Amino acid sequence: MDKIWESFWTGGISNPLTVIEQFTYLLFIRRLDERQLAEEKKVNLIGGELENVIFTPQQKELRWNSFKNKDPQTMYDLFTKPMVDAMSVFDHMKQVGAKGGxxxxxxxxxxxxxxxxxLLDQVVQLIDKIDMDDRDTKGDLYEYMLSKIATAGRNGQFRTPRHLIRMMVDMAQPKKDxxxxxxxxxxxGFLVTAGEYLRENHEDWFLKEEFRNHFNNEMFHGIEIDDTMVRIGAMNLQLHGIENPQLIKGDSLSESLGDIREEYSLILANPPFKGSLDYDSVENSVLKIVKSKKTELLFLGLFLRMLKKGGRCAVIVPDGVLFGSSKAHTQIRQEIIENHKLDAVISMPSGVFKPYAGVSTAVLYFTKTxxxxxxxxxxxxxxxxxxxxxxKRNEVKENDIPDLIERWHNLKAEVGRKRTDKSFLVPFGEIEENNWDLSINRYKEIEYEEIEYDPPSKIIKDIETLDIQRHEALLALKEMLK
Incomplete structure (x- = not known):
């Protein structure tokens, strides 16, 4: 994978997202050929006809296993010029339709x-060496490629650290239905991690066809406004064994998606904190929940609209959401706490999103009731x-996440914890009295250790002693220089 990255870089393509997008296209072209090869083997074994023809016999030269053996110029011509059935390799990839997934x-x-x-030949030969038979391997390799996105994207987008996603998924514990x-x-990343959680913890569920169909076709939904991200997300899910995720290209907050109501039982998200939107561009039902132009507040209103009754949500928010004093900040906190069920507030250290951003963040976990x-x-x-x-974000020993997960799943033991501890419970009435403020510093108590100082007379005497010693040392030094 490093060699693939290096080939793109030396070939003049240095933007990380562009590299990943071009890599994704080639990976998909290889998968198309492998999908038909699998069907052809099946037909050869048990007879019958191909049900899902991706390549006709005339399109043989457009297949990965054919063009990878061509010389670089011939391969490049096959990719860029309509040479077979008035199509190039790239045209065929774009026009293959539902058969391509x-x-x-x-x-x-x-x-x-x-x-x-x-460059094309270099990258094709390197991709050809990747073991695509093992789901874990190809999924991990793609995630490794994604980890190389080291710059903030447009509109405040940046990649959520995978261990934080896993923490939120472990809190939510995705259910069978x-x-x-x-x-x-x-x-x-959130959808992929939820899928991996289910594979690791509920392997037996996959033995039943009903659950496998639900897992591959109905369980995972994503909405994304950016074309490149939608393509990368779709490939990421497929490489992790989720064959037909429901992905929508669009703006979650817009009127065009306003009919998505009470459809999901679990929302996992790190929405963009990109500033302000015009009221005209936000769907009206969201504005009824929270009258604001700030995206971080609007998304919380959106989640309440999208969740089914009893649905859970784990979301990353900037610290300002917890204590902001504007009418909109107070309104959305009151809505979640008073009209629904706020379960947890996780205060995270300000460095967790470095090197992308130094903003202080928290995780809110709530249930729609x-x-x-x-x-x-x-x-x-x-x-x-x-x-x-x-x-640098190097690995260190200090890690509160295992303790957090253990305590979260054993909340009965948290009753009676002191406010000086890492975790504690705060009753509804106290939060209401504090104008729905959710900043941990409002409720946490700091234990101060009493330090005893010497009396001033002793401190003065010590200073005088030091002065005498300094004067004697200076006289000794002068004697040595005579």
Missing amino acids: VFTRYMSNATLIIATPR DIICDPAAGTS GTGGTDNVWFYDMEADGYSLDD
């Missing part, structure tokens, strides 16, 4: 920007996440 839906404006036969959505999907239900809210003061809190 969910990824193909988002290919209409895909562009090949690999400019030389040499969940319908999971990330309305700001990006590379689909429509009838209230907030009794005690669980607060956790996370001081370490297993990585250094500087731009």
Whole structure:
């Protein structure tokens, strides 16, 4: 994978997102051929006809296993010129339709920007060496490629650290019949991690066809406004064994998606904190929940609209959401606490999103009820996440996440914890009295250690003693220099 990255870099393509997008196209072209090869083997074994023809016999030269053996110039011509059935390899990839799976839906404006036969040949030969038979291997390799996105994207987008996503998924513990959505999907990290959680913890569920169909076709939903991110997210999900995720290309907050109501039982998200939107561009039902132009507040209103009754939500928010004093800030906090069930507030250290951003963030975990239900809210003061809190983000021993997960799933033991502890419960009434403020510092108590100082007379005497010693040392030095 490093060699693939290096080839793109030396070939003049240095933007990380562009590299990943071009890599994704080539990976998809290889998968198309492998999908038909699998069907052809099946037909050869048991007879019958191909049900899902991706390549006709005339299109043989457009297949990965054919063009990978060509010389660089011939391969490049096959990619860029309509040589077979008035199509190039790249044209065929864009036009293959439903036969190519969910990824193909988002290919209409895909562009090949690999400019030389040499670079194309280098990357094709390297991709050909990747073991695509093992789901874990190919999924991990793609995630490794995504980890190389080291710059903030447009509109405040940046990649959520995978260990924080896993923490939120471990809190939510996806259920067998969940319908999971990330309305700001990006590379689909939350959906991928939820799928991996189910494979690791409930392998037996996959033995039943009913669950496998639900897992592959109905369980995972994502909404993303950026074309490149939708394509990358679709490939990420497919490489992790989720064959037909429901991905929508669009703006979650817009009127065009206003009919998505009470559809999901679990929302996992890190929505963009990109500033302000005009009221005209936001769907009206969201504005009824929270009258604001700030995206971080609007998304919370959106989640309440999208969730089914009893649905859970784990979302990353900037610290300002917890204590902001504007009418909109107070309104959305009161809505969640008073009319639904706020379960937990996780305060995270400010370095968790470095090197992308240094903003202080928190995780809110709540359940949609429509009838209230907030009794005690669980607060956790996370001081370490297993990585250094500087731009390097190197692994360190200090990590509160295992303790956090263990305590979260044993809340009965949290009753009676002191406010000086890392975690504690705060009753509804106290939060209401504090104008729905959710900042942990409002409720956490700091234990001060009493320090005893010497009396001034002793301190003065010590200073005088030091003065005498200094004077004697100076006289000794002068004697040595005579």
